[in-house]
Amino acid sequence: MDCSEALELLYLSFEGQITPSQQVALNAHRRTCFACSTKLQRAEKFQHLLRKVPQVTVPRGLEERILAHVAAHGGVLTTPRPKNVFAFPRLAFPRLNLTAGGVLAMGGVLAAAVAIFIVVNGLISTSLTPGGSMVSAMVQGSLQSAAGGVLSGQTPIRNGETLRNIGKAPVTVAFSPNMVLRVDPATQLKFAKVYTDRYTGQIYITDLHVDRGTVDVREHLHRDAAPIHVATTLATFVPTGTIFKVTQRNGVTHLNVNEGRVTVYLPHKTFFAVKAGRGVKFVANGGVLWDKPATRHKPATRHKKA
Amino acid sequence: MKRVAGGDGDAFAELVKRYTRMLYNVAYRYDANSAEDLVQETFLRAYQHADTFSGRSKVSSWLYRICVNVCLTAAGKSGAPMADIDEVNERELEAKSEDLPEKAVERGEAFKALEDGLHSLPSQQRMVFILRELQGLSYGEISDILGINEQAARTNLHRAKRRLQAWLSPLLV
Numbered sequence: 478m479d480c481s482e483a484l485e486l487l488y489l490s491f492e493g494q495i496t497p498s499q500q501v502a503l504n505a506h507r508r509t510c511f512a513c514s515t516k517l518q519r520a521e522k523f524q525h526l527l528r529k530v531p532q533v534t535v536p537r538g539l540e541e542r543i544l545a546h547v548a549a550h551g552g553v554l555t556t557p558r559p560k561n562v563f564a565f566p567r568l569a570f571p572r573l574n575l576t577a578g579g580v581l582a583m584g585g586v587l588a589a590a591v592a593i594f595i596v597v598n599g600l601i602s603t604s605l606t607p608g609g610s611m612v613s614a615m616v617q618g619s620l621q622s623a624a625g626g627v628l629s630g631q632t633p634i635r636n637g638e639t640l641r642n643i644g645k646a647p648v649t650v651a652f653s654p655n656m657v658l659r660v661d662p663a664t665q666l667k668f669a670k671v672y673t674d675r676y677t678g679q680i681y682i683t684d685l686h687v688d689r690g691t692v693d694v695r696e697h698l699h700r701d702a703a704p705i706h707v708a709t710t711l712a713t714f715v716p717t718g719t720i721f722k723v724t725q726r727n728g729v730t731h732l733n734v735n736e737g738r739v740t741v742y743l744p745h746k747t748f749f750a751v752k753a754g755r756g757v758k759f760v761a762n763g764g765v766l767w768d769k770p771a772t773r774h775k776p777a778t779r780h781k782k783a
Numbered sequence: 784m785k786r787v788a789g790g791d792g793d794a795f796a797e798l799v800k801r802y803t804r805m806l807y808n809v810a811y812r813y814d815a816n817s818a819e820d821l822v823q824e825t826f827l828r829a830y831q832h833a834d835t836f837s838g839r840s841k842v843s844s845w846l847y848r849i850c851v852n853v854c855l856t857a858a859g860k861s862g863a864p865m866a867d868i869d870e871v872n873e874r875e876l877e878a879k880s881e882d883l884p885e886k887a888v889e890r891g892e893a894f895k896a897l898e899d900g901l902h903s904l905p906s907q908q909r910m911v912f913i914l915r916e917l918q919g920l921s922y923g924e925i926s927d928i929l930g931i932n933e934q935a936a937r938t939n940l941h942r943a944k945r946r947l948q949a950w951l952s953p954l955l956v
Contacts, residue, residue: 484945485941488941488944519948519952520944520948523944523947523948523951526893526897526951526954527897527916527917530894530897530916530917531894532804532808533807533808533811533812533818535803535804535807536819539803539807539819539822540796540799540800540803542819542823543799543803543822543823543826544792544795544796544799546823546826546827547795547823547826547827547830550827717819740820748820748824748857749857750817750820
């Protein structure tokens with residue numbers, strides 16, 4: 478037996494697949510061959526190390542982000558709700574022998590209880606946990622709604638609403654201190670899919686479509702909430718704690734990532750990541766063109782005349 | 784899975800809850816920087832193709848297969864090493880073992896060194912190693928997931944172990 482065969486037998490022994498005769502041969506080789514004893518000892522230590530490798534801890538909120546991601550890209554999912562938030566307690570009623578008047582009285586009491594429950598539940602739901610197909614934002618400047626009207630200051634933005642910046646200065650739209658958009662002049666955005674979770678107050682902007690113009694996104698969620706999804710006709714961009722800019726002009730989309738990382742989803746279910754400092758251009762025929770990395774210009778050297 | 788295929792959000796949420804840890808571990812060992820994106824893409828594909836799950840294999844095996852495809856596809860796109868096992872160069876291995884940072888050796892950061900070594904493996908070897916040594920799957924399951932025969936899975940694993948052992952040799956003295 479040579480040393481490489483001995484090593485193979487040792488690997489087999491780790492998996493419990495060595496036969497008794499092979500084990501005898503391996504032991505004999507180890508007793509006589511000093512050349513590979515160190516190698517075999519290392520293999521054993523390596524195997525010992527592998528048994529101690531710990532499992533990786535899943536990042537906080539990953540399950541929620543997976544559900545939001547699938548809801549945004551895979552279709553409509555019923556978002557799981559906390560159970561028994563406003564559920565009636567289960568009561569065991571004793572058997573009662575009621576007269577007709579008693580039945581009426583009992584019915585009246587039950588109707589009153591249901592009415593009180595509905596009113597109180599409605600009050601709590603609307604006062605503490607506003608939710609539904611809209612998000613609340615602070616607009617610095619003014620945006621014109623395609624449906625008519627002007628949005629400015631603290632205002633709701635409804636699902637499906639199209640907004641334009643027809644002014645000459647950029648407009649800032651802040652959904653929270655950690656999620657801010659800067660909308661450049663001559664830009665049109667459609668909030669194609671937005672909603673607020675009525676129980677958690679968490680906002681979801683799962684499809685912000687840039688029809689034309691430029692939007693600068695500053696998202697510092699740090700994995701604590703569902704990321705914004707920015708889309709054009711050519712690609713969808715999902716950031717992770719990121720500052721990035723999307724420009725849609727003349728049928729071409731341009732992505733610039735200033736900080737963090739943005740995952741780009743193209744039609745036909747392909748995706749890739751763009752890191753900070755990189756820019757990518759997307760053209761109508763499915764082409765993806767990476768910007769040339771910035772090159773440092775060497776200062777011109779002066780040659781002294783001899 | 785039938786409920787998931789029917790668009791039942793609660794059933795899908797249960798699937799996510801049950802298998803996120805398992806898939807995240809595979810994706811993290813394969814590519815720590817993109818692990819979250821890889822797991823999200825895996826579940827998206829699982830949701831989109833839930834109706835193709837025939838029930839002949841375990842749900843976990845089916846999800847592993849999707850995850851492996853997502854990882855290998857992503858690696859191919861990002862230009863990560865996709866060398867065939869026949870291209871493994873023993874001299875290159877020896878050279879890489881010398882690159883192991885001495886500081887890591889001094890501090891005994893064996894797991895970190897193992898992680899670094901893992902990323903230097905060709906994609907298929909890395910995946911076989913993860914599934915066998917870190918996830919504890921059988922060769923049968925691995926061959927089913929990766930679409931290779933059991934002998935190829937064994938060969939991949941042995942080469943991966945030899946390579947990693949060479950990488951970690953300063954720590955194993």
